[in-house]
Amino acid sequence: MDRHSDIIAACKKLAADGMDRGASGNVSVRDGDKMMITPSAVGCDVIQPELIASMALASKDGDCTEPNKPSSEWQFHSNILRAPPDINAVVHTHAPYSTILSVAHKPIPAFHHIIVPFSGSDVRVCEYARCGTVALSEKVLALSLIHISEPTRQAEIS
DSSP, rough: OOHHHHHHHHHHHHHHSSSSSSTTOOEEEEETTEEEBOOOOOOOOOOOOGOOOEEETTTSSSOOOOSSOTTTTHHHHHHHHHTTTTTOOEEEEHHHHOOOOOOTTTTEEEOSSHHHHHHHHEEEEOOOTTSSSHHHHHHHHHHHHHHSSTTTOOOOOO
């Protein structure tokens, strides 16, 4: 499968599993010095390979080389993919229970031993910032670097 198909398959799987609805979440992958990311306001039920946005990882303004506007959360996807070079994808969901806990600013405890290798002692929640802003990107990156620096090299974003 090519990266476009991988992104679409991930979006459809997230929707089928109840992790996202409509165009609420987003998926990005590293493609050399570029990032491919789900487009803004396009639901998984209508997404097609030609709708995937592509942009330089170094972009500071969200300019795309493809005709579609990237997800409004492109900044934190780009920041995470630029952080360590071995991170090759970011999946951002709006899973119902995780969303409830994040709105209440409650971390998700590692209640089962299988969770610990992926998130440490808990899945942390970043402080609130408006979606699509530099402030949110900075908060998500700071929190993600805590997870990324752990021995498992897994990044979790709630």
